[in-house]
Amino acid sequence: MTKYNPFSEDEWFNNEEATPRRKVKFPVFPGGKKFIWLLAACVVIVFLAIPSLGHFYTDYLWFEALEQTAVFWTMLVPKWILFAVATVVSFALLFLNFRIARRNTLKLLPEDSPFGNFPKTLTSSAVFIGAGILALMNGFSTQKHWDMILRFLHSNPFEISDPIFGKNVAFYIYHLPFWSFMQEWGMGILILSLIGSGALYAFVIVPLFAGNRQTVPQSVFKHLSLLVAALALLWGAGFWLERFNLLYSPRGVAFGASYTDMHADLLALNVMTGLTLLVAILLVVGIYRSTWKFSVATLGMLVVASVLLRGIYPEVIQKYVVEPNEFDKERPFIEYNIEATLHAYGLDKLKNVSILPESEATWDKLEQNKESMQNVRLWDSRPLLRSFKQLQEIRSYYDFIDVDIDRYRFDEEYRQVMIAARELDLKSLQNPTWVNQHVEFTHGYGIVMNPVNEVSPSGLPILWVENLPPRVHIPVDLSRPQIYFGEKPDSYIFVKTTEKEFDYPMGTSNVRTTYEGSGGVSIGSFFRRMLFAMRYGDSKILFTSVFTPESRILFYRNVQQRLRRVAPFLIYDSDPYLVIHDGRLVWMQDAYTTTDRYPYSEPISISMGDRRGYFKINYIRNSVKATVDAYDGTMRFYIVNENDPLIKTWKQIFPSLFSSIEEMPKNLREHIRYPKDMFSIQSETLKTYHMLDPNTFYNKEDVWQTYRGSDGTEPLAAHYMIMKLGDGQPAEFALIAPFMPVGRDNMIAWMAGRCDGEKYGELLVYTFPKQKLIYGPAQVEALTNQHPEISSQLSLWSQRGSDVIKGNIMVIPIEDAVLYVQPLYLRAENSDLPELKRVIVSTGGRVEWGERLDEALEKLLGKREGKTSTKPPLPAKEEAGEEKPLLYDGAIKELVQQAQHTWEQAQKALREGNWNRYGEMMKQLESLLQQLGNAIQ
Numbered sequence: 001m002t003k004y005n006p007f008s009e010d011e012w013f014n015n016e017e018a019t020p021r022r023k024v025k026f027p028v029f030p031g032g033k034k035f036i037w038l039l040a041a042c043v044v045i046v047f048l049a050i051p052s053l054g055h056f057y058t059d060y061l062w063f064e065a066l067e068q069t070a071v072f073w074t075m076l077v078p079k080w081i082l083f084a085v086a087t088v089v090s091f092a093l094l095f096l097n098f099r100i101a102r103r104n105t106l107k108l109l110p111e112d113s114p115f116g117n118f119p120k121t122l123t124s125s126a127v128f129i130g131a132g133i134l135a136l137m138n139g140f141s142t143q144k145h146w147d148m149i150l151r152f153l154h155s156n157p158f159e160i161s162d163p164i165f166g167k168n169v170a171f172y173i174y175h176l177p178f179w180s181f182m183q184e185w186g187m188g189i190l191i192l193s194l195i196g197s198g199a200l201y202a203f204v205i206v207p208l209f210a211g212n213r214q215t216v217p218q219s220v221f222k223h224l225s226l227l228v229a230a231l232a233l234l235w236g237a238g239f240w241l242e243r244f245n246l247l248y249s250p251r252g253v254a255f256g257a258s259y260t261d262m263h264a265d266l267l268a269l270n271v272m273t274g275l276t277l278l279v280a281i282l283l284v285v286g287i288y289r290s291t292w293k294f295s296v297a298t299l300g301m302l303v304v305a306s307v308l309l310r311g312i313y314p315e316v317i318q319k320y321v322v323e324p325n326e327f328d329k330e331r332p333f334i335e336y337n338i339e340a341t342l343h344a345y346g347l348d349k350l351k352n353v354s355i356l357p358e359s360e361a362t363w364d365k366l367e368q369n370k371e372s373m374q375n376v377r378l379w380d381s382r383p384l385l386r387s388f389k390q391l392q393e394i395r396s397y398y399d400f401i402d403v404d405i406d407r408y409r410f411d412e413e414y415r416q417v418m419i420a421a422r423e424l425d426l427k428s429l430q431n432p433t434w435v436n437q438h439v440e441f442t443h444g445y446g447i448v449m450n451p452v453n454e455v456s457p458s459g460l461p462i463l464w465v466e467n468l469p470p471r472v473h474i475p476v477d478l479s480r481p482q483i484y485f486g487e488k489p490d491s492y493i494f495v496k497t498t499e500k501e502f503d504y505p506m507g508t509s510n511v512r513t514t515y516e517g518s519g520g521v522s523i524g525s526f527f528r529r530m531l532f533a534m535r536y537g538d539s540k541i542l543f544t545s546v547f548t549p550e551s552r553i554l555f556y557r558n559v560q561q562r563l564r565r566v567a568p569f570l571i572y573d574s575d576p577y578l579v580i581h582d583g584r585l586v587w588m589q590d591a592y593t594t595t596d597r598y599p600y601s602e603p604i605s606i607s608m609g610d611r612r613g614y615f616k617i618n619y620i621r622n623s624v625k626a627t628v629d630a631y632d633g634t635m636r637f638y639i640v641n642e643n644d645p646l647i648k649t650w651k652q653i654f655p656s657l658f659s660s661i662e663e664m665p666k667n668l669r670e671h672i673r674y675p676k677d678m679f680s681i682q683s684e685t686l687k688t689y690h691m692l693d694p695n696t697f698y699n700k701e702d703v704w705q706t707y708r709g710s711d712g713t714e715p716l717a718a719h720y721m722i723m724k725l726g727d728g729q730p731a732e733f734a735l736i737a738p739f740m741p742v743g744r745d746n747m748i749a750w751m752a753g754r755c756d757g758e759k760y761g762e763l764l765v766y767t768f769p770k771q772k773l774i775y776g777p778a779q780v781e782a783l784t785n786q787h788p789e790i791s792s793q794l795s796l797w798s799q800r801g802s803d804v805i806k807g808n809i810m811v812i813p814i815e816d817a818v819l820y821v822q823p824l825y826l827r828a829e830n831s832d833l834p835e836l837k838r839v840i841v842s843t844g845g846r847v848e849w850g851e852r853l854d855e856a857l858e859k860l861l862g863k864r865e866g867k868t869s870t871k872p873p874l875p876a877k878e879e880a881g882e883e884k885p886l887l888y889d890g891a892i893k894e895l896v897q898q899a900q901h902t903w904e905q906a907q908k909a910l911r912e913g914n915w916n917r918y919g920e921m922m923k924q925l926e927s928l929l930q931q932l933g934n935a936i937q
Contacts, residue, residue, distance in 0.1 A: 054534040061521045061528070062556065063566075066635065070656045071566055078146040086185070087139030093189050094196065095131040097227065101197035102127050104219045105204040127200075134192055138185075145181060147569055152178040154652040156645040160343060162247060162599045163336045164257055170645060173597045173619075176244055183237050190231045197223065222287045229283035236276030243269045247599035251318075252330055253698060254337035255618075256600035259329040264317045268309030275302045327698050334694040340600035344619040345685045350763040357774060360844025361817040363864045366857070368724075369814050371731035375416040375722040376821050376853060377405075377452040379461060380807040383825045383834035384450070387461055388420050390833045391927055392448045394468050395505055397441065399425035400448070401487045404577035405720045406671055407733045410475055414731060416722050417464065419449045421578050421585070421630075423486045434540050435499065442493040442515070442554075444483035445504045446470040447578060447585065453853065458926055459826070459835030468504040469511075479583035483630045484519065485557045486587070487576065492536060492555040495520060497546040517632035520552035559587045559628050566635060567591070567657065569650060570624060571608055573678070579671040584631055586668065590675035591624035591637070593646035604684060608677055622678045622761075623647040625661065627668070638664045640672070640761075672760065674735045674753035679718050682763070683737050683751060690749075690765070704739040704748060707777040707809075719810060725752060725764060732756040738811045740776045747776035747818065750811060766813065775845055777809045780820045783847045784840055790849055801829040819843050821853070831920055899928040 063072035102124070155174035161167060201220055246265055252258025279298045322329045342348040358365075366373050381403040388400045400420045407416045423444035426437050449465035456462055464474045470481050482503070484493075495501065495515035503513040523529055524547060532553060533541040556562045559576050573590035580586075594617040596603060601618035623641040628634070639647055640661045651658045661669065687704040691697040718737035725734060735753040740746060749767040754760060768774045775783075784790055797804050807823035824838040840849045841856040850856030858864065906921035 054531040058521070058528075058531050058535050065519075065521050066566070068566060068657065071654055074654055075146075075568075078150055079143045082146055082149060083139040083143050086142040087135045090138040090189050091131050091135035094134055094193055095127065097193035097197050097223075098127040098131050098200065100223055101200040101220075104217065104223060105200055107219070108204055108217060130196060134196075138188070142185065148177055148181065150653050151649055154649050156648040156652075158645050163332075164247060164262065165244065167244070169598060172244065172247065172599050173595050173646075174649075176241065177597065180238075180241050183234055183241060187231065187234045187238070190227060190234065194224070194227045194231065197227065225283045225287050229280040232276050232280040232283065236273045236280065239269050239273040239276060243273075248597075252333055253326065254330070254334045255602045256333060256337050256340070258333050259322050260314050260318045262333075263321075264314035265310065268305065268313065271305055271309055272302060275305060327695065330698070331694050334697055336600045337602065338689060338692060338694070338697060340598065341602045341618075341685065341689050344598045344601035345682055345689075346621060347682060347686060347689065347763065350686075350765055353764060353766045354769070355766055355816055356769060356772070358815075358817045360846070361814045361819045361861070363861055365815045365817055366819075366861075369731075371414055372721065372723045372812060372814065375407075375414075375452060376812065377416065377418075377719065377721065377810060378455060378807075378821075378823045378836060378839060378853065379418055379450065379452055380823065380825075381405075381418070383805055383807070383827075383836075384418060384461060385420065386827075386832055386834050388448050391460070391924070392422065392463070392466060394422075396430070397425055397428045398422050398444065399428070399488070402575070404575065405452070406577060406579065406673070407720075407722060408474075408476070408580075409670075414722060416452045416720070416733070417449050418452055419447055419465075419578055421483055421486055422446050422448065422468075423483055423488045425488065426491060434544075435546075438492065439494050439497055439499045439544075439546055440502050442484065442495060442501045444486060444488075446478075446481040446483075447580075449474075455836045455852065456927075458923065459837055460833075460927055461836075468506075476580050477583040478580060478585075480631050481585065482513075483585060484515075484517070484554060485559060485562065485628055485630050485633045487559055490556060490558040490561055492532075492553055493557075494523065494546065495552050495554060496548065496550045498548060499546050515552070519629075519632035519634070520554040522551070523547060523553045524549040524551050554633065557633070559589060562628060562633065563589060563591070563626050563635060567624075567626075567637060567650075567654075571620075572626075573675045574608055575676065576628075577673075578630070579668060581665065581668045581671075584629060587628040587630060588668075588671060589626040589628065590622055590678070591626050592675075592678065593621050593623045593644055593650070595619045595646065602685070602689070604681060606677075606681060619646075620678065620681060621646065622675050624658070625664070625672055627664075636664070670756075673720065673733065673755040674761065676718055676735065679735050679737065679751075679753050682753075683718065683739075686751065686765070687739070703742045705742050706737065707740060717808065719808065720755075721810070721812065723752075723813060724815075725754065732759070736811065736813070738777065740778070745776045745778040745782075747774045747811070750813065774818060775820075775842070777811065777820065779845075780809060780822075780842045780847065783842065783845065784822070787847050787849075790840070790847070797826060803827040803829070805834055817843060824849070828919065831923075833920070833923060899925060902928060 060069070060072055063069050152174050155170050158169035158173075160169055162169065162172070201224075205220070243266060246257045246261045246269075248255075249257050249261045249265075251261060275298060279302065282298055339348075342350075385400055385403050388403070393399065399422075401423060403418050403420045405416065405418055407414065409415075421444060424441060426432065426441065429436055429441060446468060447465055447470065448463060450461040450463050454462040465472050465476075465478065470478050472478055484495075495517075500512035500514060503511045505511075521528075523532060523541075526542075529541050529547065533539055556565050560572050563570075563572060570591040571594050573592070576587045576589040578585055579588050592608075596616050596618050598619035603616045603618040605614040605616050607614045621641050621644040623639060623644040624647065625638045625640050627636045627638070637658050638661045639651065639658050641647060642660075647658075683706065687706075688697070688700070690704065691700075691702050696702060718735050720733060720735050722731050722733055723736070724731050733755040735755065736750055738747050738750045741748050747768065748770070749765055752764045752766070754762045754764070794804055803826070805825040805827060807825065810821045812819045812821060820840075820842040822840040822842075823836055824840060825834040826837040827834045838849045838851060839853045839856045840847065841853070841860050842848075843860065846860060848856055848859035850859055902921050902925045906918055906925060909917035909921060
C-alpha cells in the first residue's frame with residue numbers, strides 16, 4: 001500500500017480529488033506549475049528588469065533633451081551588435097564542436113551498454129546548454145571593446161610611420177589592437193571547444209577503456225587534431241603580432257625597440273611563428289599519415305626555442321654585445337625614441353630662442369613692459385580662496401570650490417583677473433528637508449572677481465564683482481548669474497514647480513525665482529515620475545504635489561560628469577573655469593585625445609580630471625574645447641586641432657557631436673587658454689627631451705628640473721601672466737614655467753604656451769647660456785631668507801602667533817632680464833582671513849620688499865624718474881544713470897544691513913571679552929564699509 005504524502009505534487013496542484021485523510025488543507029492554484037513560474041517571472045521583472053529599463057529610459061530622455069540621441073544610440077547599439085555577433089559565432093563554433101564530440105562518443109557505446117539511453121539524453125542537453133552559457137559569457141565579455149571596434153572601422157592615418165617595420169602609426173593605434181583582440185578571442189573559443197570536447201570524450205571513453213589497452217578511435221583523433229592545429233595556427237598569429245609590440249619595449253636605454261629586441265627577440269618571434277605554423281601543418285597531415293612523432297618533435301623544438309631564443313639568447317646579446325658598446329648599438333634607437341616622443345607630445349614644433357640676458361631689470365625695461373607690470377599676480381589661489389570664503393560666501397550654504405585665472409579686455413585695458421563661482425553647498429543647509437534639497441535650494445548665485453594685483457589698504461583683495469546680487473564695477477554684463485551646473489558633487493533637483501526657488505538672500509527675507517531655462521527633462525507625467533522615483537529610490541517623487549505639466553528634473557549637474565556622460569572617450573582637464581559671456585556664466589573645459597599605443601614614444605603616468613588613480617599615455621593632443629552653460633546646461637564640443645587623427649576618428653563616429661572652433665562665438669573664443677595639465681605633461685617631457693643629440697641624451701648631461709619649494713615637495717607650478725614674447729609684439733596671455741639644471745639652482749630656461757588669437761597653442765622655449773649665471777627661484781628664496789630685515793620681521797610675526805604664508809615665486813621675463821615677485825600673506829591666530837602684507841622682489845641677485853609692489857620696486861631699482869605706475873586704474877565704473885539688469889539699490893541696502901549686523905556682533909564679542917572674535921568682526925566691518933563706499937561712488 002502506498003503511503004500518503006500530503007506534500008506530493010498532485011495533492012498541491014490538483015486537490016479537487018484530494019483524499020479526506022489529509023489533515024492540512026492547501027490552497028488551490030489554477031494552472032499548477034505554470035502559475036508558479038509566471039509569478040516568479042513577474043517578481044524578476046518587477047525587482048530587476050523594470051529598474052534597469054527605467055534607468056536606461058531616463059538616460060535616453062536626458063540625451064533626447066540635449067538633442068544628442070544619435071550619440072546615445074551610437075554608444076549603445078554597437079555594444080549589442082558586438083554582443084550578438086560574438087554570441088552567435090561563438091555558440092555556432094562551440095555547439096558544432098560539442099555536437100561532433102557527442103556524435104563520436106555515442107558511436108563508441110555498445111548496443112548493450114549498461115548506461116542505456118542516459119549518455120544520449122544527458123549529452124543532448126549538456127551540449128546545447130553548455131554551448132549557450134559559454135557563448136553568452138563570451139558575448140558579454142566582448143561588449144567593452146565597442147569603441148576599439150569603431151576606431152578600427154573609422155581609422156584615420158597619421159603623417160608618420162614607424163622606422164622599423166614602416167607601418168603607419170595608425171596601424172599600431174587602431175589595427176594592431178583589433179587583430180590582437182581577434183587572435184585572443186579565437187584562441188579562447190578554440191580552448192573552450194577543446195576542453196568541452198575533451199570532457200565529453202573522457203566521459204565515455206575512460207569508463208569503456210578502463211583496464212583495456214585500446215587505441216583512440218580515428219574520429220576522435222581527427223577532431224582533436226584539427227582543434228589543436230587551429231589553436232597552433234592562432235598561436236603562431238599571436239607570435240607574428242607580438243613582433244610589432246617590440247616597439248613598446250622598455251628594455252633599452254630609451255623606450256621602444258632596442259638593439260637586443262631587433263636582433264634577438266625579433267629573431268625568436270619569427271622562428272616561433274614558423275614552428276607553430278609547422279606544428280599546425282603536421283597535425284593536419286597526421287590525420288591521414290602517421291606523423292604524430294614529427295608533431296611532438298616540433299612541439300619540443302618550440303619549447304626549446306622559447307627557452308633559448310626568448311630567454312637565454314637575448315640576455316647573452318644584451319650583456320656581451322650591447323653593454324660593452326651600448327651607445328654605438330643603441331644610437332639609432334635613441335634617435336627613434338626622441339623623434340617619436342617629441343611628435344607624440346606636440347613638442348616637435350616647439351620654437352627655441354636663445355637669449356643672452358642682462359644682469360638685472362631696469363625701470364626702462366619695466367616701462368617697455370607696462371602691461372606685464374600692470375598684471376603682476378599678487379594673489380595666490382589658496383589665500384585668495386580663503387578670503388573669498390570669509391568675505392563673500394555670505395551664507396553658510398554657499399561655497400567657493402576654487403579660483404580660476406582668466407583675462408578680459410576693458411576698452412583698451414588688457415587685464416588679468418581671478419574669478420570664483422559661488423556654488424550651493426546642500427550639506428550646509430540647516431534644515432535639510434526633501435523640499436529644501438530638491439525643490440527650493442536649487443542653484444548657486446553669482447561670482448566674485450578681482451584683478452590679480454590690486455590690494456586694499458588693509459591687505460584684502462579689491463573686488464570688481466561682489467556681493468548678492470552681484471555688484472559689478474567693470475563694464476561687463478552679468479544678467480544671468482544663477483549657477484545650476486557647476487563643480488560641486490551632483491544632485492538632482494526639480495524646477496518649474498509650484499514652489500518658488502530660493503534665488504539669493506536679501507536682508508531678513510529672500511528673493512525667489514522660477515527657472516526660465518530649457519535645461520533638464522520634463523517630469524510632468526505620472527509615468528516619468530515613477531521612472532525617476534525608481535532611478536533614485538525616492539518615493540517622495542511620486543507623492544509630492546509640487547509638480548506641474550511644465551516641471552523638469554535637472555540631473556548630471558556636475559560639469560565634468562555631464563561632459564563625460566556624452567563623450568566618455570575624451571580625457572578632461574582637472575580645472576574647468578568660468579567665463580562671462582553675453583550676460584551668462586559659461587564653464588570652459590579643456591579635453592584631450594590620448595593613447596598609450598604610439599610606437600617609440602616615452603610613456604608618462606598622469607592623473608587628470610575626476611579619474612581616480614594614475615594611467616599611462618604616450619600621446620596627447622588638446623583637440624577639444626567644451627563649454628557648459630551654467631544656467632541651462634547646454635554643452636558644446638569644439639574641435640581646435642583638426643589635424644589630430646584621433647579626433648578625426650571620433651568625429652566620424654559621432655558626426656553630430658563636434659563643431660569647428662570657428663563656430664564658437666568670438667567673444668567666448670577670446671577666453672580659451674593653453675591648458676595647464678597639458679603644459680605640465682609637456683614640461684615634464686621636455687626636462688629630458690630638449691636634448692636632441694643622441695650622445696647628450698644617452699649621457700643625460702643636461703637634464704632639467706622644476707623648482708620645488710623650500711620643503712622640497714611643492715613644485716613651482718606653471719602660471720598664467722600677461723607678457724610680451726618678443727620685440728614689437730603686443731602683450732599677450734601666456735602660460736610659463738621655469739627650468740633649472742638637475743643638481744643646480746640657477747635658471748637655465750623657461751617655456752611659454754601662447755593663448756591668444758592665431759598664435760594659440762604655440763610653444764616657445766627661451767634658453768640661457770650655460771656660462772652665465774641666471775638666478776633661479778631657489779637662489780632667490782635663499783637670498784630672501786638671508787635678508788636681515790625680511791628674516792627678522794618674519795621671525796617676529798611668527799613669535800606673535802601669526803601664520804606667515806609665502807606665495808608662489810612668480811618668474812616674470814622682462815625683455816632680456818628676469819624679475820622675481822613673491823607675495824607674502826599674514827594670517828592672524830584663530831582667523832582664516834589672510835592679508836597681503838608684503839611683496840618681495842628680486843633681480844640680478846638683489847632682494848627687497850615693500851608693502852606694495854611699487855614700493856618694493858623703488859627699493860630694488862631706485863627712485864624712478866617718470867610717473868609710470870605699476871598700479872593700473874580701475875576699469876570704467878557704471879554711470880549713475882546707466883541702466884543695469886541687477887538691483888544695485890537692493891545691494892547697497894544689503895551691505896548696510898550686513899554692516900549693522902557685523903557691528904552688533906563686534907559689540908557683543910567686546911562685552912564678552914572675546915578679543916579674537918572682536919578683531920575678526922572689525923576686519924569684516926572694514927571690508928563692508930569699503931565695499932559700501934565703492935558702491936555709492
